[in-house]
Amino acid sequence: MNVDVSVIDNKSYIEIDKISKNGKTYVYLINSIDKTDFIIRKLVALNGDIHYKGLDNDKEFDLALMYFTKKHESILSSDDNKE
Amino acid sequence: MGKVVSVSDIMDVNDQDALVKMVERARNNSIGVKDTVRNAKRFYVDMREIKKLLSVVIVSCALTLGAVGTIQVSQVIQEKDTIKTEDVTQEIASLLYANGPENLHGAHYSSIVSKNTIYNNSNDRDNFYYNHEGIAKDLLKLDGDMFDYAFCSVCTDMGKNINNLVGVGGRSNIDSVIFYLGLYSSIEGRANDYIRNSFSGVDNLNDYLVLNNYLDKDGEPSIEEFKKSCDRRAFKVFDSIQKDSKGANIA
Structure with a gap:
């Protein structure tokens, strides 16, 4: 599949998902080399460019995590995955 | 082609x-x-790599949010490593x-049928028709097993609309696609021998199923048998896609 890859702080990150909620778009990224390096950013338009903006606080981070987990909860709750 | 990583390359998912x-x-x-x-x-x-990454992140997030419960994490990862029909269809699309337009939500076309579905009114998702010629032209870009798989996916994706008599010359949707496949196959350079032979003398789906021996136990042409044959070839098709892809190794 085709994915978008961006360089942030000289590291290459794969965009594994995007979720838009309440006028904000959260993008979930994983370092293409260090797979344990996972980050979340907001996408904002500024001066004709799209920017990655950091999250404001812990509350927003937890909210973004919740959106992500909620979107994919079928993976976690599927009976097929239980013993 | 992306480097394929195993789950153990990421971390111990039971940790x-x-x-x-x-x-x-x-x-x-x-x-x-x-x-x-x-x-x-x-x-x-490789879609399998992305799914592994997604799974690790999802499980990590769920653990943080206290939502995992009794789920066996390793089973979650293993489940996502299987290849499903829709996965292969999306890989082909x-x-x-690769450079096709995005829709308003940034999503790319998920299948040949979705690319060639034309809506009469953007507010009415039930009012659409298929670009049969476009479907045929896109199919002709593929080879061998990948062509078979994509053609089968087209049949599947049309669902209940497959036999609607709305196509060229009063043909059904799928027979109209076959009409264009035959038309363009006969033009030198537009199709390889595999496709040309598959549609030699064929002008409808039933003939195609019979010619390729996709028959049920009663000897009747069967789309289900066609699907089963394609599903058995899923991994082979998946590997063909990766060999044909021109993407860079990002890992």
Whole structure:
């Protein structure tokens, strides 16, 4: 599949998902080399460019995590995955 | 082609402390950091790798939010490593429409049928028709097993509309696609021998199923048998896609 890859702080990150909620778009990224390096950013338009903006606080981070987990909860709750 | 990583390359998925630490590290690296311009470029990556990454992150997030319960984490990962029909269909679409337009939500076409579905009114998702000629032309870009798989996916994706008599010359949707496949196959350079032979003398789906021996136990032409044959070839098709892809190794 085709994915978008961006360089942030000289590291290459794969965009594994995007979720838009309440006028904000959260993008979930994983370092293409260090797979344990996972980050979340907001996408904002500024001066004709799209920017990655950091999250404001812990509350927003937890909210973004919740959106992500909620979107994919079928993976976690599927009976097929239980013993 | 993306490098294929195993789950163990990422972390021990049964190590819940490590998974929680991954999210805490994400928290530290996501809050209050400086803005950067999004300079994204498109690369082809093995879907299995992305699904493994997604699974690890999902499980890590769920652990942090206290939502995992009794789920066996390793089973979650293993489940996502299987290949499903829709996965292969999306891989083929991704290969065909790498530079294709995005819809309003940024999603790329998920299948040949979705690319060639034309809506009469953007507010009415039930009012549409298929571009049969476009479907045929896109199919002709594929080879052998990948062509078979994509053609089968077209039949599947049309669903209940497959036999609607709305096509060229009063043909059904799928027979109209076959009409154009035959038309363009006969033009030198537009199709390889495999496709030319598959549709030699064929002008409808039943003939195609019979010619290729997709028959049920009563000897009747069967789309189900066609699907079963394609599903058995899923891994082979998946590997063909990766060999044909021009993406860079990003790992």
